[in-house]
Structures are given as structure tokens and as C-alpha cells.
Amino acid sequence: xxxxxxxxxxxxxxxxxxxxxxxxxxxxxxxxxxxxxxxxxxxxxxxxxxxxxxxxxxxxxxxxxxxxxxxxxxxxxxxxxxxxxxxxxxxxxxxxxxxxxxxxxxxxxxxxxxxxxxxxxxxxxxxxxxxxxxxxxxxxxxxxxxxxxxxxxxxxxxxxxxxxxxxxxxxxxxxxxxxxxxxxxxxx
Numbered sequence: 001x002x003x004x005x006x007x008x009x010x011x012x013x014x015x016x017x018x019x020x021x022x023x024x025x026x027x028x029x030x031x032x033x034x035x036x037x038x039x040x041x042x043x044x045x046x047x048x049x050x051x052x053x054x055x056x057x058x059x060x061x062x063x064x065x066x067x068x069x070x071x072x073x074x075x076x077x078x079x080x081x082x083x084x085x086x087x088x089x090x091x092x093x094x095x096x097x098x099x100x101x102x103x104x105x106x107x108x109x110x111x112x113x114x115x116x117x118x119x120x121x122x123x124x125x126x127x128x129x130x131x132x133x134x135x136x137x138x139x140x141x142x143x144x145x146x147x148x149x150x151x152x153x154x155x156x157x158x159x160x161x162x163x164x165x166x167x168x169x170x171x172x173x174x175x176x177x178x179x180x181x182x183x184x185x186x187x188x
Contacts, residue, residue, distance in 0.1 A: 018167060019049045021100060021130050028121070028131045030106075030165035036173040039134045043067070043102060046132060054098045057091050059084075061105035070102075081113050081120055088124065103133040110135070110157030111142055117157055121164060135161055137170075
């Protein structure tokens, strides 16, 4: 009972630190979601918990309207990677303010620019910058082996994103989790 209480307290403190970006806890957080549970509520909570001195830049590949509380909203769909980097760089600007950079769909970058994914994401990281990216697990990924320009030996984009991220959060539907637990308990 004591260790369970200690573990719960530790987990609550850790998630609170992650959501508030305290102490530079994680420079790149990857959110894995699915059709059964979207990462949007978690994104809203990240945005809601930021202090007024945090600049929030939202890079949209699929979101049509800027979420409430966002400082800069950049529509990225259909843009070349170089022009997108330039626009993000202009939005970040100079100065010592803390910046939360949210990418609402890393699947698009993974399919359109698989070879440039690592370089693009690492170019966004800087001191005082926190990167938060969403990857949809249910979205099909095209096979790169059929493309002549792709590297036959390179890792899949999701594998690469998991490797690069310093924090990995997977969203689950609570009813699905409870149902799975009930089935597991019955089978024991």
C-alpha cells in the first residue's frame, strides 16, 4: 500500500511537471494517439497550463482553427520544408522567452519528407524550446521500400520518432482500458 501510494504520487508529480514544462523536463515529447482516443484533450491541457511568459507556436497540418491560448498559428499543409522552417524561425524570433512548439500531425512529415525528418526536428530544438508532436498510430504509413529515393536500410519514421523523443505519451480510451482489465481479470 505504501509503495503504491508513493508510485501514484510520483506519477502525478511527473505528469504535472511535463504538462507545465517545469525545469525543462523534456525537450521533445511525442504523443501517440489513435481513433479511439485523440491527443487533442492533452494538447489543450498543455496549452492551458502554460504561463503567460511562454510563447506557444502551433504548427498545423490538420487543425483548421487556432486553439485558444496559442500565440502563433502556422498553417503547414502543402508548404515546402524550407519555407516552413523559415516561417517557424520567424515566429520563434530572438529572446529568452520559453517557447512551446506544437506539431499537430507528424504523420504528414513522416510520409512527405521521411529522409529530412530528423534534420527538420533537430533544427527546431534550441535552449528554452520545447517540442510537442502528435503521431496518429491508426493512420496508414506508405511502404518506403517501393520508393526508389528512399533508403532501404533506414528505420521507419515512427521508430525514429520514438528514438528521438525524450518523453513518450500514448493516449488510451478509458472504456477500452477498463474492458481490457476486466477481460484480463476474468481470464486469471
